[in-house]
Amino acid sequence: MKVVFASALALLGAVSAASAQNAIHNFENLSLASAGDKVVDVESVDPGNLPKEPHGSVVLRGADGKVIATYDPCKDCKYADTAWSPKGDALAFTATASGRATIYIVQNGKLRAGAAVSGVANTLRFSPDGARLAALVTLGAHKLTGATEAGAALTGEIGAATDEQRIAVLPVSGGALKPVSPADTYVYEYGWAPDGKGFAATAAKGNGDDNWWVAKLVYIDGKSGASRVIAAPKTQIDIPRVSPDGKTVAFIGGLMSDWGPVGGDIYTVPLAGGAPVDVTPGYKGTFKGFAWRGNAILASALIGDRSAAVSLDPATHATKVLWSAPVSASTQRFEGTVAFSADGSTAAAVLSDYNHAPEIAVGKLPRLAPVTHENTALPANVSVQSVHWRNEGFDLQGWLIGPKTPAPGKHPMIVIIHGGPSSAVTPEYLMAGGQHGTHFDFTYDLIREGYYIFYPNDRGSYGQGEAFTRANIKDFGRGDMRDMLAGVDAVEKIAPVDDKRLGLYGHSYGGWFSMWANTQTRRFKAFVAGAGIADWTSYYGENGIDQWMIPFFGASVYDDPKPYRDASPIEFIKNAKTPTLIYVGERDVECPAPQSLEYWHALHALGTPVQLYIYPGEGHGFKNPQHLIDLRARIIGWFEKYLK
Numbered sequence: 001m002k003v004v005f006a007s008a009l010a011l012l013g014a015v016s017a018a019s020a021q022n023a024i025h026n027f028e029n030l031s032l033a034s035a036g037d038k039v040v041d042v043e044s045v046d047p048g049n050l051p052k053e054p055h056g057s058v059v060l061r062g063a064d065g066k067v068i069a070t071y072d073p074c075k076d077c078k079y080a081d082t083a084w085s086p087k088g089d090a091l092a093f094t095a096t097a098s099g100r101a102t103i104y105i106v107q108n109g110k111l112r113a114g115a116a117v118s119g120v121a122n123t124l125r126f127s128p129d130g131a132r133l134a135a136l137v138t139l140g141a142h143k144l145t146g147a148t149e150a151g152a153a154l155t156g157e158i159g160a161a162t163d164e165q166r167i168a169v170l171p172v173s174g175g176a177l178k179p180v181s182p183a184d185t186y187v188y189e190y191g192w193a194p195d196g197k198g199f200a201a202t203a204a205k206g207n208g209d210d211n212w213w214v215a216k217l218v219y220i221d222g223k224s225g226a227s228r229v230i231a232a233p234k235t236q237i238d239i240p241r242v243s244p245d246g247k248t249v250a251f252i253g254g255l256m257s258d259w260g261p262v263g264g265d266i267y268t269v270p271l272a273g274g275a276p277v278d279v280t281p282g283y284k285g286t287f288k289g290f291a292w293r294g295n296a297i298l299a300s301a302l303i304g305d306r307s308a309a310v311s312l313d314p315a316t317h318a319t320k321v322l323w324s325a326p327v328s329a330s331t332q333r334f335e336g337t338v339a340f341s342a343d344g345s346t347a348a349a350v351l352s353d354y355n356h357a358p359e360i361a362v363g364k365l366p367r368l369a370p371v372t373h374e375n376t377a378l379p380a381n382v383s384v385q386s387v388h389w390r391n392e393g394f395d396l397q398g399w400l401i402g403p404k405t406p407a408p409g410k411h412p413m414i415v416i417i418h419g420g421p422s423s424a425v426t427p428e429y430l431m432a433g434g435q436h437g438t439h440f441d442f443t444y445d446l447i448r449e450g451y452y453i454f455y456p457n458d459r460g461s462y463g464q465g466e467a468f469t470r471a472n473i474k475d476f477g478r479g480d481m482r483d484m485l486a487g488v489d490a491v492e493k494i495a496p497v498d499d500k501r502l503g504l505y506g507h508s509y510g511g512w513f514s515m516w517a518n519t520q521t522r523r524f525k526a527f528v529a530g531a532g533i534a535d536w537t538s539y540y541g542e543n544g545i546d547q548w549m550i551p552f553f554g555a556s557v558y559d560d561p562k563p564y565r566d567a568s569p570i571e572f573i574k575n576a577k578t579p580t581l582i583y584v585g586e587r588d589v590e591c592p593a594p595q596s597l598e599y600w601h602a603l604h605a606l607g608t609p610v611q612l613y614i615y616p617g618e619g620h621g622f623k624n625p626q627h628l629i630d631l632r633a634r635i636i637g638w639f640e641k642y643l644k
Contacts, residue, residue, distance in 0.1 A: 023047045024431060025374035026056070027350045027358050029080050030331045032339040033088035036346030037063050039360060040091050042079045052625055058082065058093050060106075063346070063362045065371030071111050073104060082332060083124040083133075086342075090172060092124045092133055103135060105172060115170050115177035120145050123189070123334060127196045130172065134199070136187060137168045137179065146260060147209040147545050150587040150619030162186075162207045167199055167220060181220050182227055188212050188259060189334055190220075191241045193271070198222045200230065200240040200249045200271065209589055212236070212259040213547040217251060219271065231269045231276050236551070238262045239334055243292050247271055250297060250314070252287055253278070255469050257422040257509070257548055258590075262288055262334070263462040263469070266299060268314050279314045286424070286462035286469065289336015293344040298322075300329065300336035300349075302424060302463045305386045305397050309338045309347055309365060322365045326386065327353045328426040338368075353427035354401060355380035375429075380404065382430055382447055387454075389490035391483050394468070398456035398487050399425055400495060403447055412501035412643040413452040415488060415524075416443070419508035421460035421480065422469055442632050449636060451503075451643075454491050458483035474554050476567040477516040485523070500525070501643045505635065507531055508591060508620065511584075512569070515599050518580055519572035526642035527580040528635055531591040531620055534599035535571075536564035544589035573602045579609035581638040583631060585618030611638070 023045060030041040044056035057072035058079050077095035084091050090107045092114065101121035105114040114133065115121075119141040125134045138145060141163050142152040167181040167190055181187050181201070186208035190201035199220045204211035217230040217240055230249060236256040242249050249271050254264015263286040269276040280287065285303035290312070297312040308324035329337040329349040338349045347365050352358040357375035361368045385400040402411070418425050430444035443453050457463060458480040460472035472480050491497055503526040506514045511532030518527050533539050540546050540557040550556055553563045565571055580603060584596040593614050600612035613634065615627045622628055 024357055024378060024429070026054070027360055027372070028056070028330075029082045029093075029333065030339065030348060030350050030360065031082040031084055031091075031335070032331075032341060032346070032348040032362075033084045034086055034342035035088050036341030036343075036348075036362075038068070038084075038088060039063065039348055039362065040082045040084070040093075041350070041360065042082065042093075060091070061360065061372070063348075063371065065360060065362070065373075069106075069109065071104070071106065073111060073113075074102065077102070080333070081122050081124045081135075083126060085126040085130040085172075086128060087130055090126070090130065092126070094121050094124065094135075096120070099141070101137075103133070103170065103177070105133065107172070114172070114174075117177065120165075121168075125190070125192060126172070127192055128194050129196055132196070133170045133172050134190070134192065135168050135170070135177070136165050136190070137177070138163045138165045139179075145208075147589045148258070148260070148620040149589070150585065150617060150623075151544060151589040153587075159207075165208055167201065169222065180222055180225050182225055185227065186211065187220075188215055189238055189240060191239075193219075193242045194244055194246045196222070200242050202237050202240055202251070203227070207544070209544045210547050213545075213551065217249065217269065217276075228273070230271065230273050233267070233276050235264070237267075239289055239336075241290070241292055242271060244294060248314075250279075250290065250292065251276075252290070254286070254466055255422050255473075255551060257420045257552070260333075261420070261423050262336075263302070263422060265466055266290060266297065266312065266314075279317050280312065280319065281317070282465065282467075283319065284465045285310075286465070289331075289334070289338070291336075291340050293340065293342075296344075298340045298344050300338035302337075302426065304463055305399075305426075307337055307349075307426065309340075309368070311344075323347065323368050325351070325368075326427060327351045328428050352429045354382055354384045354399070354430055357429040357431075378429070378431070381444060384427070385494070387487065387490055387494070389487055391486040392479065394459055394471070394483065395464070396456065396458065396483050396487060397463070398454060399427065400452065400454050400491055401430070401443060401447060402452040402495065403450065406496065407450065410496045410498035411450055411452050412503065412639070413454055413488075413491070413497040414446060414503040414505055414639060414643075415454045415456065415484065417484070417504065417506035417510035417513040418455065418457070418461070419506070419510050421472060421476075421509045422462065424457045424462040425455040442635055445632055445636060446639070449640065451639065452491075452495060452497055454488065456484045456487040458487070473552055474563050476552070477513065477520065481513070481517065481520065485521070488523075499523075503527070503639050503643050505530075511591065514580070515569040515576075516567070518576040518578050519569050520575070522578070524578060526639055527578055528638060529580055529582045529596070529599070531584045531588055532582065532596060532599065533569075533591055534595045534602070535568045537561060537568060538598070539592075539595055540564065542592045542594055544592075570598065570602060574606065576603055576606070577608055579638070579642050580611075581634060582610065582612040583634070584612075584614055585620060585622060586614050586616050587618065588620045590620040
């Protein structure tokens with residue numbers, strides 16, 4: 001079925017072929033003021049294909065999209081973490097450069113530095129009365145926050161010292177930034193209690209990269225720093241928010257394979273403590289974020305192939321879709337994909353799809369339409385289909401992307417497997433070199449070379465509820481692989497794809513999937529495996545995030561090694577006959593380089609065509625533009641060699 005553009009993007013205007021330039025205006029870290037009358041975000045203009053990430057600025061706009069003010073106090077900094085005070089009379093953001101973070105505050109149109117941190121600062125939140133500003137800080141950080149960031153050098157005594165991310169509070173009127181949460185506890189996310197006396201938070205002791213998967217829901221007293229457990233769910237949890245009456249905490253709980261890509265059901269639990277209750281049981285979608293509005297909740301969700309805003313009554317479990325469209329939506333980190341005003345009537349998000357570049361959208365629900373027009377001249381570059389198929393009782397969906405005007409005859413196709421596996425592919429504008437000069441997306445580069453691209457959202461993905469996300473527990477590479485192959489069959493019935501020229505590419509879980517598929521099928525003629533896993537058994541002891549594996553495999557490798565061996569490509573390596581390109585970051589915490597080396601060594605020993613490149617200094621997500629340019633050339637060259 002051909003994707004029809006939603007009305008949300010209909011106002012983007014006519015496309016001019018004459019203006020088909022690579023330059024794109026980026027909108028990131030969007031926050032909506034409580035009155036719904038202003039937005040603030042981080043914006044930059046990327047000329048495209050340049051070996052340098054564009055410098056951004058913080059831009060304040062009215063709800064009509066008109067620029068009110070621009071802030072750029074640090075020419076070498078990267079801005080993020082925009083936040084509004086409850087009354088909308090102040091805003092804040094972080095600026096980070098060279099291992100130092102500065103928190104800036106804007107009041108009455110005047111910009112000033114509120115605090116400086118030697119280390120990392122992020123996730124700013126004003127107190128309910130607007131008098132204080134909280135942040136998550138890591139003093140003297142050895143690495144940037146999150147396991148996808150490059151790890152610190154493994155020297156000295158291992159495990160002797162770990163970074164601790166703490167809640168710190170800063171008086172808005174001026175004063176010192178003071179850590180308030182326990183010094184031995186890593187706080188991942190938090191929200192103020194409505195009385196301003198403390199915080200609901202997700203937190204764990206020990207290694208912050210690893211222990212998010214076992215984090216507990218806690219209350220932290222803002223004065224004493226004392227911490228008590230509210231609940232200890234057996235699922236992963238994120239985005240804790242206290243109800244306006246101070247009695248209830250809501251959070252998102254689900255099978256999440258990484259800290260950051262939030263997805264699951266919405267739960268509530270008394271702030272005093274108790275057993276969490278799933279207030280969206282059986283919902284056929286994945287909740288990405290939410291906000292209390294009185295006794296009700298407004299949430300953002302992924303429902304099938306559509307981003308959505310959803311109202312929820314926690315008491316009755318009743319839900320209503322207020323807006324949806326086949327687009328990608330984004331706001332501020334850990335605020336969901338759609339932001340809401342204090343009265344819930346107005347929403348805002350950055351919207352894009354495969355043929356429409358990002359724009360800020362604001363509107364009175366159910367209307368959500370672009371108010372900026374910075375990218376209207378950018379062309380629609382590709383053809384797009386949302387493909388639906390059925391396999392083994394599951395309704396599956398994926399995205400087929402191809403040349404806008406394909407040449408006659410059949411074309412090679414590359415299947416790209418997303419990471420996670422708890423994640424999903426949603427539409428994002430495609431242009432040469434990725435959305436940014438350093439964006440980790442080479443889809444359009446491959447399409448320009450004549451390939452079709454297929455992104456399957458197999459079982460284990462977001463978008464169809466928790467049962468669907470949990471469907472590949474202890475079943476990696478079996479049910480989801482059969483889903484993928486059935487999806488390829490479905491694509492070949494509707495598109496001019498040559499079954500004899502199929503490639504498969506993935507990064508992270510997708511990288512493991514590529515390694516695995518090479519041992520299970522001969523249908524593909526070339527593989528690219530980025531940051532993959534060759535042997536789950538050895539991987540368990542090598543990675544910095546072993547806690548994530550237990551929910552998916554049922555137990556640790558030491559307690560039950562069989563599921564790990566059953567899903568390890570190395571156990572079936574003599575079946576791997578297809579040419580494979582492998583790449584990985586030297587300091588990858590999530591999927592360490594030795595796993596790629598082990599797979600390369602095995603294929604090399606067996607005489608299977610293989611190439612491995614380890615990029616110096618990179619973590620799980622690549623950042624060096626020169627490395628990305630090199631990687632893009634290697635991937636295109638590999639498929640050109642074996643599929644053309």
